[in-house]
Amino acid sequence: VMPTDLVVVRNFITASEQAELKSIALDYFEQGILVANSRGPGRFRAKIWSTPHCTDFIKILGDRIIKQFNLNDYPVDPTLGWIISLLQPGAQIHPHIDKYSYDQEMRAKHLRCNIMVSKDDVSGNPVIAGQAIDIAENSLWGFFPSEAVHSTDVINTSSPRIAYQFGFVVPQDYQFPV
Numbered sequence: 001v002m003p004t005d006l007v008v009v010r011n012f013i014t015a016s017e018q019a020e021l022k023s024i025a026l027d028y029f030e031q032g033i034l035v036a037n038s039r040g041p042g043r044f045r046a047k048i049w050s051t052p053h054c055t056d057f058i059k060i061l062g063d064r065i066i067k068q069f070n071l072n073d074y075p076v077d078p079t080l081g082w083i084i085s086l087l088q089p090g091a092q093i094h095p096h097i098d099k100y101s102y103d104q105e106m107r108a109k110h111l112r113c114n115i116m117v118s119k120d121d122v123s124g125n126p127v128i129a130g131q132a133i134d135i136a137e138n139s140l141w142g143f144f145p146s147e148a149v150h151s152t153d154v155i156n157t158s159s160p161r162i163a164y165q166f167g168f169v170v171p172q173d174y175q176f177p178v
Contacts, residue, residue: 005144006128007176009068012140013061013115020057021117025084025162028053034086042091042155049081058082058164065113065166069142070177077110077167087124087152087161095127095151110146111174113166115139120157127151142176 013021028034028046033053037043048054054062062082066072076082079100087093098110116135119125125132126141129148135141143150155161 005147005176006133007069007142008133008135009140010136011138012064012068013117013138015138017061018117018138021061021115021164022162024055024058025086025117025164028084029086029160034084040091040094042088043093044086044088046084047081048084049076054082061115061164062166065140068140068177069111069113071111071168071170074111074168074170074174077112077169079110080165080167082167083165085161085163085165087155089155089157089160092154093150093152095149097147097149098145100146107172108169109144109172109174111142111168111170112145113140113142113168115164115166116141117162117164118159119161120159123153123156124161125152127153 029044034044034046037045046053048058100110116137116139118137122132122134125134128143128150132153133141
């Protein structure tokens with residue numbers, strides 16, 4: 001059983017696209033483009049929306065997400081935008097809800113669409129509304145981080161967990177296409 005405000009699209013990216021995304025993330029990490037996230041040790045990210053680091057390849061995947069979830073009319077989230085997230089072994093995302101000023105001002109909510117690039121084992125799965133969700137590598141998952149507590153367990157592998165996150169501002173009544 002999954003939370004109702006969650007959609008998972010298995011095999012959203014191909015193995016070659018996965019390899020390319022992993023290569024980009026590890027290269028950006030080595031170059032220092034991914035910076036330490038102050039919310040916990042071993043957490044690194046890069047806000048790439050509207051930067052030279054948002055490659056044409058990443059934009060193509062973003063366009064595919066926009067088409068998948070019918071997001072043509074909705075703006076990219078102005079707070080986080082699109083990010084690359086890398087969690088080193090031993091790191092974790094603490095339980096939290098993302099609250100932004102536009103939630104109230106625009107009577108909107110935040111939609112985040114994530115591509116699981118690498119996780120190695122179940123410790124890399126997201127935990128949404130208290131429930132660990134088994135997200136296979138190469139899958140896309142969309143949910144509302146402004147509405148649900150979300151986190152991860154401690155990453156218990158020898159390699160990092162890598163996810164690409166694409167954020168959008170959607171109206172309160174937005175529903176995932178069926």
